[in-house]
Amino acid sequence: MALELANRGRSVLLVEGGGVEGPGAGALIYESSTSGRSYPLNGSRLRWLGGTSNHWGGWVRPFDERDFTDQPANGLPGWPIALSELSTHYDSAAAWCEVGSDQYGMESVRGHEALSLLNLSDTRFSHRLFRFSPPTRFGRRYRRALEESELIDCRVNLNFSRLNQTDSEVRSAVAATLDGRECQIRATHFVIAMGGVENPRFLLNQQNAPGNQSDFLGRCFMDHYGFSPGAMMARARMPYPRGQVASEDVMVVIAPDSMDPHSCFTLSPTRPDDVLPPDYWANALIADEESTLYRLGMINAPTPHPESRITLTDERDALGLQRAHLHWHLPDSDFDPVIQLYQTLMAELSGSGSARFKWTKRSPPAESDHVGVGYHHMGTTRMSASPDTGVVDANCRVWDRDNLFVLGSSVFPSAGFANPTLTIAALASRLGEHLDLSLGGEANA
């Protein structure tokens, strides 16, 4: 977003708490505690220039139209903006993320490869594409651009610690180094882009915490959670895994058209099963073709739960800020529709003769069991159409501060199965445009 603003002729002070290539002495700033379902909170955050893009896997996909629904989930409203609000910004995001194409339709898979996929025409499922960034390590990739820009002043190892604010705006911010030196920062607009845990933690640490007028600050923490319900015997060598489609770096997944949850199934070849071996699929009556056993994984759309939240502990870090505590609330009831979705997939694809399914996991994992996550920290400063149900408005502005904005997946009020990075970048592009316009800039043609 700093580069977007600089490209529009705006001056930006970019303050990075960590170093250029590593966290430096600030590694312990992120130390935090958890309760509820086990969550690898410390391992999922990186504190240096580029943030968690430094361990990003590169998966890219925009949210679908249905993800931007304003229909309530768990009684909480969804997005106050439609997909169309982000369409042009997704193009910009694809460029920043160095994705070769902005096409996510199945037309990218053609000919024999398309025909090799499962025929889903008579089912309530369809194919979707993930694309891949190199992946772009934003700090490393854009460091030179940041250094060379005359409009960007990038400071590292400098930490926002305090906002000086009135009831309606931020007047200045105090930034500090770990060795105790402080400076005061004045700006017309302040954007907090610290990540899905640090965004609420920083705001909760302020007196008269901004955006907490309805007690949603830090609440509704979400992540894509995994579930591996079983395996599928079907036609051999179907080009689902990444790298199987010639000339396109894509991965094909299966997702429901309209059923909830908006999760997806990933398919990866695995060893044949003794009980139903490949010979079985070769029987003329069954399929009369060579088969592969595919392990099925699910990337699941999370449900916002207010009790899933970031709070502050009494312990303070080196900057004097209270540390974060995550209570991850992922109840068994969130897995019930996930399991039902698998049952539907099994019934419809088995019924059409396209596959046979093995069902190995039929109940939610025990509270003490490991649940795979995406390291996608979402929802803790949720965007809303009303200050009664969120922290920021449709422009990412904190509801009760005129010049304070929050950027990142913490503003997502809901999410489908798509990874958040491209949408974060699109929101950054959109916020850059919004700030430029609010400063008197002209809209792009």
Place this chain on the structure above:
Amino acid sequence: MHRRLLLKSAGMTLIGLQTAFLTGCDRASIPSESEPAQAIDLSPRGRLEQIAANLQGIEFVGPACVDEAMESDPLSVLLDDLPGSESRPIEERIVEAMSNDYANAQTFDIDGWQLSRSECLLLAGAALRQGLSEPTRERDQDLIFEDFIEIERWGPDETIEGEIFNEVGDGRGAFWVRVAEPAPASTRLVLGETMLATHFGTGVVTASLDPDQTQAIISKPGIHRVMLVDIATNNAQTLGHLTVRARPPFAQLSNGRQSEVFCEIERWGPDYALEGQAFNEQPDGSAAFWVRIGCAPNSAELEIDGRRLRTNVRTGLITARVPFYADLRKGDYPIDLIDIDTGERLQVGVFRIL
């Protein structure tokens, strides 16, 4: 649940205990090519018999379907239930029946595989036709298949040929069943046709098989039904199946010899991590490796760069925690599996700290 509904709808609650599985049976009932050609029976029953005789890949699933279908002549039942007129090709009618079954949740669960009722009847008929299982035979006392204990989990449900499942000493393989409520003291665990010595603890029922019987079970690939029987009431409750999988190929060691204890490694991970970060972070905050491997002895331990890790060996999976992950600096670290008993060393791969 589906099975229970199906049984009730078919009016069957009393059935006989039957042979779970016979491996190594010859297919004497299949005419050899040298036998004189016989007239081809083109009747629906004849065609169904031909299809059943030629079905491949049913060595495990066929006998299990015999167990589940609980019909003495499953092909007759299938034939009676097929949709459409007899003038249509029987293959079409079977496919339609299978499709209808899936739409109506009329499925059987065979070691997790969700097979349509019609499909399972066909496989059961095929198994009988091919001599893969003995016909159902009645026992002195009929069993009443009705759930009588709420089961939370049970195991193990698989092992590898020659490998004692959940060994409890003296060569005995053992099962555990976590129950939500105390089980009647008259409950026994039955594996195939064998009643096991059964013990009761708080929330758990355990049962073990004597060494000879354990060896008989694991000596060859097969699938064996596991159930609980209340010998006081004759109530029976199927838990599932113990699958004895064929032993995967043994791994090749770095000296070119074939391993005597390790099978080939399927995959492992993670293979890289960032300096200072807990990779594959565990609930206690430590890092951990996992190795999917066809077989490994319980005496196997994982090493990273010569440092032994506390290792957990399960069927098909080895895991090991790395408490000192934060001390690992940027660079490459060899990962090896060592068998403490034989001293064999198998290279797993190279782990890179970025």
